Amino acid sequence: MDKSFDGAQRRELSNFVADFRHTIPRLDAMREGIELYGATRFSAFDLFAPNENTLSRVIIELFDPLGSHGQGVLFLNALLRAIGFPRLRQNDPVRVRREAMTRARRRIDMVIETPQYIIGIENKPWAVQQVNQLADYRDELKADPRGRTPILVFLSDQKERSAHGDVVRVPYYSSHGEISLRELLASVKDQIKALKPKAFVQDFIQYIDAEFGSGYVDDEAYRPYVDAVNAEFDDPSKRKAIATILLAQNSLHTRVLSDVGDYVLAQVRAKVRDDFETYSEYKLGDSVCEKYYPWGLRRTTWPANCLVALEAQADGYDHVMFGVRAPDIKRLPEKERDGASPARKKLEDMARSIPGGKKTAYWPWMQEVPEPYWGPEFAARLIIESATGEIEAHPEVQELGRQFVEMAATVDRLLSE
Template identity: 25%
Template sequence: MNDVAMLDHITALTATLAAADKQSAEKLAPAFSPFAFMETDELGLSRLIGWLINPSGSHAQGASFLDAFVRHLGIPWQPVDCAAAQITLEAPTPRLTEFRRIDVLVESHGRAIAIENKPTAADQARQVQDYFTHLDQHYPLGGYLIYLSRNGTGPSPFSIPPEEAERRTQSRQLLVLGYVGLLPWLETCRSLCLASRINSFISDFETYIRRRFNGERTVTTHDQLVTDFVTSPTRLASALNVIAAADALRLRLIGRLQDDIRTEAAGRGWTLLPEIRSTIQWSGFSILFGGNDELKFRVEFGDERRSSCCFGVWGMGPGHKEYAPVGNLLTSAFGRGREHHVSPWHRNPRPQEAPLPIEDNWFNSDAPWRAIADGTMAPKIIAAAQSFHDVLAPQGYVGRRLP
């Protein structure tokens, strides 16, 4: 079997498996997930984790989830510490030179666990270092910082000096964890949980993590495709050749998308800014509405696999006097977004949700790539840019440098 024939075979087999899934979908609803209707940005995920580890949470399981959490991470808290714990979201750090908020703060008996949640966002300058300053000042019996990132990457040198990060890591004060690293803890939570409704929700959370952060698709489909490949050496060889071409295929499609966006933008008098990056993470597409503009509309990938992307406006930090007004203006127009040191407003896209109805995960879904191939992706990005232009322009944020 040659490689082209292999692709035809995969297409036919996938269609057959999809038809079989469709027959059982009415009873099983395999595509349903409550996370499709939830805010799954940094704040939403922090709220969910904080709820799980809260001894007073509506899950009604007391401190059992928090106790399992500290044991999973090797934090030497006793059950009595877990039972007395208080959970605060977006906890303020008022005594620091630069005011910050800790995503999730767990306090008990003079001890604390701070969770810095980074599913997509980049570090801010001295952010992790400042959190340790706060923990050292306020919790003499011990403060721990869990740096929860998309795939287990630690804080940047921009956020904490490497030698300090190493010292904190060696002392077990800094614990770096990827989202997939939460799965054993969640499995333990399910084994401890006595409420079937909560058990089912935790299971959905596990599935969400596997799909978003580990790139897993439908297990049944994957297993059956793999079984089909390994039954024939020629099919296996062709399948491996197809897999080897995947990165080149995606790169070719990204180039096509860039050309399509450039053409569409030029038709409106806009400019697609050139971008030279050695990595996929933080790469993307930036559209400048006018030659003197400070703000630009941007679609950006959050990791090397393109399993997360976000969109919004870039080019302005918290020190700019227009930072908050721009963020508030876009929140009024498009709903709540996130902010960081170069963006007053951005968020992840969702299918069927304005202003950019596309998939967030380009690694786990073939929909974005099919949209590039059939020419429908660039018009969606341009339409989103137009909606931002129409909000920003009347307020004077387009066509001039901001004071």
């Protein structure tokens, strides 16, 4: 705690914490009841971790009036309304195609044909655009022999690199008031009549929030804690104590994340070899706040730039993933080749030893953590959900330790062969 706090402030904070401690068992029981009967965090999207093709199938199924959702043109009309075009009637004929081949031998992710429009939808949640890709799609739609109005929708957070002015960009998520897939779905969620598609769309919205939005979304299961603190804050005599905790939020958040790193290191040392060291002088909580700033473990006997690591793929503790980092000199830009690892050749086929990972120029094996946003709410959840309040007692932290042990042991074995 800050040494500038006077004795009265310290006593005030101590009294507040002591009083609030008595409410924790009741709040825990309320959260467990909400989870038991509501399963507020259960989502098929989290379980299956969809890739680009899976998301395309989901989106085209929703936009297809004959889709299994049974809601007709509800979703397609929401799209048309959002981008400024008149809606369709329920009985208008609509043809939907996936992977539609163009004359340039490219494939548009989705094409929707109506009597008035021919709509092409290119879905790029993560992959980069190819040269003139959107321009080619625009030209293909404009060449429609029936003379229908062409509409090219770009489902992506990226700015279009070609076909400027002829593309309607619809990001998955936006906090700036522009059109987004998230808001499009949210605008019609209450109009969905059937329970199953309504629950599915709600899951999809939550997935978009977590994957493409600002990260953690307020969860109903944790509302009792929030409401309890808000109630305490209504008491003027306790506001200074709560504000004192807010002042310490950043340091507490960093401390929790660093405790996760300390646990992982201890597990690897205990179960693989005791000579593993951290890759840099920074703690996990200080590293994962910055984009592409890995925190990791390695043995000094390993080749340079080879480590098992955690890294955020975006600033602000977002898109956190873990894996084996050993950059491939053949795939790096020339200015980054000093960071390549001689170990890459022996680790190229890591997926044979540990299934389920992806490969990139920097990582022969990588995978997202279950909760990719590691902001303050994530740190709080680890403590709230821990059986003892200790970080190492949380199942997600224990699983991360197990995965690091597996990765470290596998890398050590492959490098020694």
